[in-house]
Amino acid sequence: MKIVLVTQYFFPENFKSNDIAFELVRRGHDVTVLTGLPNYPEGKIYNGYGFFKKRRETINGVKVIRASLIPRGKGGGIRLFLNYFSWAFFASIRAFFLAFQDKFDLVLVHEPSPITQGFPAIIIKKIQKIPLYFWVLDLWPESLTSAGGIKDKTVLSFFTGMVKYIYNNSDKILISSKGFKESILTKGNYEDKLIYFPNWAEDSILKGDSNYPIPELPQGFKILFAGNIGVAQDVNSIIKAALLLKETLDIHFVFVGDGRSKQELEDFVMANNLEQTVYFMGRFPIDAMKTFFSRADVLLVSLKDELIFNVTVPAKLQAYLCTQKPILGILNGEGAELIKEANCGFSVNAGNSEGLAKEILKLYDLNEEERNILGQNGFRYFEENFTMTKCINNLELILKS
Numbered sequence: 001m002k003i004v005l006v007t008q009y010f011f012p013e014n015f016k017s018n019d020i021a022f023e024l025v026r027r028g029h030d031v032t033v034l035t036g037l038p039n040y041p042e043g044k045i046y047n048g049y050g051f052f053k054k055r056r057e058t059i060n061g062v063k064v065i066r067a068s069l070i071p072r073g074k075g076g077g078i079r080l081f082l083n084y085f086s087w088a089f090f091a092s093i094r095a096f097f098l099a100f101q102d103k104f105d106l107v108l109v110h111e112p113s114p115i116t117q118g119f120p121a122i123i124i125k126k127i128q129k130i131p132l133y134f135w136v137l138d139l140w141p142e143s144l145t146s147a148g149g150i151k152d153k154t155v156l157s158f159f160t161g162m163v164k165y166i167y168n169n170s171d172k173i174l175i176s177s178k179g180f181k182e183s184i185l186t187k188g189n190y191e192d193k194l195i196y197f198p199n200w201a202e203d204s205i206l207k208g209d210s211n212y213p214i215p216e217l218p219q220g221f222k223i224l225f226a227g228n229i230g231v232a233q234d235v236n237s238i239i240k241a242a243l244l245l246k247e248t249l250d251i252h253f254v255f256v257g258d259g260r261s262k263q264e265l266e267d268f269v270m271a272n273n274l275e276q277t278v279y280f281m282g283r284f285p286i287d288a289m290k291t292f293f294s295r296a297d298v299l300l301v302s303l304k305d306e307l308i309f310n311v312t313v314p315a316k317l318q319a320y321l322c323t324q325k326p327i328l329g330i331l332n333g334e335g336a337e338l339i340k341e342a343n344c345g346f347s348v349n350a351g352n353s354e355g356l357a358k359e360i361l362k363l364y365d366l367n368e369e370e371r372n373i374l375g376q377n378g379f380r381y382f383e384e385n386f387t388m389t390k391c392i393n394n395l396e397l398i399l400k401s
Helices: 016-026 077-101 115-128 142-146 153-168 180-185 203-207 235-244 262-271 286-294 315-321 333-342 353-365 368-385 388-400
Strands: 002-006 030-036 056-059 062-067 106-111 132-136 172-175 194-196 221-226 251-256 278-282 298-302 327-330 345-348
Touching: 002 016, 002 077, 002 115, 016 030, 016 062, 016 106, 016 388, 030 077, 062 077, 077 115, 106 115, 115 132, 115 153, 142 153, 172 180, 180 194, 203 286, 221 286, 235 251, 235 262, 235 298, 235 327, 235 353, 251 286, 262 278, 298 315, 315 327, 315 333, 315 368, 327 333, 327 353, 333 345, 333 368, 345 353
Parallel strands: 002 030, 002 106, 030 062, 106 132, 132 172, 172 194, 221 251, 221 298, 251 278, 298 327, 327 345
Antiparallel strands: 056 062
């Protein structure tokens, strides 16, 4: 197949769009990626890239075309708005000319936020009269309310109209969580378009080196949180659980990653003398994660108590499952159900710091063999549902149909 993949984020940024493009090319397909100048998550354009540098390149056999954008900066509301819409505007211009320069069999959109990534894809679809497959990884406009704090009905109505336009022009809507179905169907009769297509874990986590150089971790029982340390993750509830367990000197919370809430957490740790309980390791490349996971005792996943998060399965959960470690969740809905279904650990309701502390003590009191059984349960569930090979096999079938 000759495929054009439309996504604002691509290598050297770390997103599932990389796996899709590289794996499809490895399987003999012709893939062109229409993307942006890499600037996530630092908020500034990566070294070596620019408005007049590396706008076209070939990476691992994938032809990459980069449209201009305003970098996201520190991720404030106005800056994100400019980032999202500037890329959609310039990518739409690129898409118009690309549609006359080359011929494709289909358009595939990889859509973590923003929803505006659909506009360049629709231009190619309409000009070439080819099918459009839209992979939804983030619900709009719900995410504007939950993560962005936007409540204005006029603004939300505007974005709802935008979402409906994109869904109306999609031939198939792929959803990364079964819980997305209800929200999408409230916007139109899209039942026949919906296909469940979940996330997967990166091969570097499944097959990578567990001896990647990382800083020394504390001795004792280590609870590791990896990924974005932000508002959506409700990390404040985690840190409150750490405070409750402060006297249990053998229990340690290790945060790997960065985000808007990190400074607030660091201030809380200092103010409450939690330096011997909570550790911030900073951000590391994906290649380091297998080492961090292998040296942890429990992996922690969290989300706020918001409707959009209750129907979301965090992408890190798939990565956690393949590590053969017990998983502890402080979240509701789909993520909690998955932990229960896989029998790979315990979960408590979102925001329940006291409950989280109790479940941590429960895992702490288990012997190593009992924790290993939970980890193995998770790994079996991962192999049955979330390997990249199985997911891309499924994607091929979807696109060929």
